[in-house]
Amino acid sequence: MTDWLSNPFDTGPDDDKLREECGIFGVVGVSSAANFTALGLHALQHRGQEAGGIVVHDPDQGFNSVRRFGYVRDNFTSQDVMDTLPGPIGIGHVRYSTSGSKGATAIRDVQPFFGEFAMGGAAIAHNGNITNADALRRELIERGSIFQSSSDSECIIHLMARSLQRNIPERMKDALRRVEGAFSVIAMTRTKLIGVRDPLGVRPLVIGQVGDGWCLASETCALDIIGATFLREVEPGEMVVITEDKVTSHRPFEPARPRFCIFEHVYFSRPDSILGGRSVYETREAIGRELAKESPVEADVVCPVPDSGTPAAIGYSLESGIPYAMGIIRNQYVGRTFIEPSESIRNMGVRLKLNVNRALIRGKRVILVDDSVVRGTTSRKIKEMILDAGAAEVHFRIASPPTAWPCFYGVDTPQREKLLAATMTEDEMRDHLQVDSLRFISLDGLYRAVGEARGRDPDAPQYCDACFSGDYPVVPADQLERGFAMKAAE
DSSP states (O other): OOOTTTOTTOOOSGGGSOBOOEEEEEEESSSOHHHHHHHHHHHTGGGOOSEEEEEEEETTTEEEEEEEESOHHHHSOOHHHHTTOOSSEEEEEEEOOSSSOOSSOOGGGSSOEEEEETTEEEEEEEEEEETTHHHHHHHHHHTTOOOOSSOTTHHHHHHHHHOOOSSHHHHHHHHHHTOOEEEEEEEEOSSOEEEEEOTTOOSOOEEEEETTEEEEESSTHHHHTTTOEEEEEOOTTOEEEEOSSOEEEEOOSOOOOOOEETHIIIIISOTTSEETTEEHHHHHHHHHHHHHHHSOOOOSEEEEOTTTTHHHHHHHHHHHOOOBOOOEEEOTTOOOOOSOOOHHHHTTHHHHHEEEOHHHHTTOEEEEEESOOSSSHHHHHHHHHHHHTTOSEEEEEESSOOOOSOOOSSOBOOOGGGSHHHHOOHHHHHHHHTOSEEEEOOHHHHHHHTTOTTOOOTTSOSEEOHHHHOOOSSOOHHHHHTTOOOOOOO
């Protein structure tokens, strides 16, 4: 996905958001795996809009793949394309680049990746980020491996190729034991679908049943679109090997305390998905309620910054008793502008996607609820739009703690010095955004909202919250080598 600030033809306001990692999907035991996979990837499009790919296997035609830039709907709905992808087993991937080249991505970086081994072919799709990929790549190249992409995920294929194990699942175990960081992986052979989560379970992965077949996906919303039944989550540190008639579970890693990404609850996952047995929508509403308890303010109306701020805004309204209103309307149909990219057009990026409902805003004290503030660029523009519409006051309430540290586990985060919260206090951010007040939910409050009644226990955190706390559960070895300074021990 292109950053619209650097490309004036890309007009989205979401440059001020953390970019979702990737979405992965796989299915076995169905009549047309490619069609099911395309539908699953469409439901996961929010996790990556840069490119997508599908690999399938057919007993008569062998392995086939299609990889394309752009949206699933534009690349995997043509009958001519889908006819090239026959077979009962397949996997797919939608991507926003978190490792390797960005902005000018080559088609060779688009997953799934495929390898031909002595015992047959295998393809993998990876969601997450390998934090020791630089060291692994150097080692593999020195031993003769020839890389085809700039992606960290390709290391897994090369490690599998060098394993001495006699089948693909065992080779995957060997490979993933060498990998550090965050990974949810879906792989396929000619007859098997394989799903693996890293020992900390940082990124999500779920199992579903569709008819007589089985599927794996990043989120339950991808099961819903194909009419699959949600069975359970793949557990942290678990590998499941699925054939057409059974699912077997393996534990290839040493046990570890789970550290699921808490930002999945805040922003990444779709609100109609289920995480940890709980509706994402209900969790976000609870975050809004907690935010209202922690940071009340006298106002006339609560408005979400669409769409990700909506459930939290509803929760804030319900808890505070202040009326909820759609004070900002999102234009769902904006593409790239055909207008000459003058300076004035570049500054219209937010207005092309978001428009203020003036009749509801004029003269009102407005609470704007958003999921996060990263660089603050979009927040300032939205504030200006609200004031231009005649608002009497503007109060920001943010449904996550200040984002002060970059993520190295599969999320594209700006460098730390570009994160507003890394260089400013909350009051300084308020002055920078020029709003009447600015408050973030506390980290304890966020933990309470996601179901940890006592808040965050610093001695035993249940989630990865490194982007807020600087507490990295896996040492980001590659980043340290490049000069990144971790938070000093307290």
